[in-house]
Amino acid sequence: xxxxxKKWIFLKISSAIxxxxxxxxxxxxxxxxxxxxxxxxxxxxxxxxxxxxSLFIIFAYFYSALSISEVFEDYIEHEKLKNIxxxxxxxxxxxxxxxxxxxxxxxxx
Amino acid sequence: MKDKNPLSxxxxxxxxHISSLISISHRITGIINIIIITLICFWVALLLLGNTNYxxxxxxxxxxxxxxxxVGIVWSFSFQILSEIxxxxxxxxxxxxxxxxxITGLLVIFGSLVLTILIAGKNLFL
Numbered sequence: 001x002x003x004x005x006k007k008w009i010f011l012k013i014s015s016a017i018x019x020x021x022x023x024x025x026x027x028x029x030x031x032x033x034x035x036x037x038x039x040x041x042x043x044x045x046x047x048x049x050x051x052x053x054s055l056f057i058i059f060a061y062f063y064s065a066l067s068i069s070e071v072f073e074d075y076i077e078h079e080k081l082k083n084i085x086x087x088x089x090x091x092x093x094x095x096x097x098x099x100x101x102x103x104x105x106x107x108x109x
Numbered sequence: 110m111k112d113k114n115p116l117s118x119x120x121x122x123x124x125x126h127i128s129s130l131i132s133i134s135h136r137i138t139g140i141i142n143i144i145i146i147t148l149i150c151f152w153v154a155l156l157l158l159g160n161t162n163y164x165x166x167x168x169x170x171x172x173x174x175x176x177x178x179x180v181g182i183v184w185s186f187s188f189q190i191l192s193e194i195x196x197x198x199x200x201x202x203x204x205x206x207x208x209x210x211x212i213t214g215l216l217v218i219f220g221s222l223v224l225t226i227l228i229a230g231k232n233l234f235l
Contacts, residue, residue, distance in 0.1 A: 026186050034170040037163040064143040100150040
């Protein structure tokens with residue numbers, strides 16, 4: 001199996017997982033966005049929220065990194081520049097969710 | 110041949126129709142959504158700093174602009190969800206006919222607006 005096929009399969013699996021997680025997050029976001037500190041803290045520290053939110057950001061960054069790299073593939077001509085852009089993108093897609101997960105699991109009421 | 114992959118034609122050369130509009134909007138909302146999710150990650154990080162710092166965010170979301178931002182987030186996510194479902198059906202081999210593709214494209218546009226009104230309207234304005 002060539003790399004482009006693997007990438008396409010990963011993209012499709014992650015999008016199928018991400019859709020219900022986005023729906024879940026959207027319904028919760030509109031119900032807690034203007035609540036006070038303690039209520040928002042309670043939302044993020046409760047289970048299964050913690051677990052679902054972790055899955056949401058992992059799959060969101062995974063899916064976004066793959067799909068944005070497709071945009072780079074389509075529109076960046078210079079090979080070296082494309083490689084740098086892809087490396088920065090993948091680094092960003094690892095560091096942000098990883099540090100958020102670490103902070104999330106440090107949060108307590 | 111030096112460059113194996115030809116670049117995609119840039120969007121200015123296309124005649125606009127529903128499919129191209131949905132395609133470019135899908136990419137734009139995808140990028141906007143990851144920026145939004147990154148801001149949400151910073152929001153979670155801010156919770157660690159305690160109640161005093163959090164009041165600023167709470168006050169921001171109580172303003173009309175704050176509510177407008179939330180409505181924008183709901184629309185952008187809704188659009189991406191519906192467009193992604195359309196892609197999943199294509200991947201399963203359904204909906205390629207021009208007429209069906211135009212109808213599902215319109216469903217994505219109007220469906221995202223209806224979803225935004227249903228989700229955001231109920232929680233933000235009622």
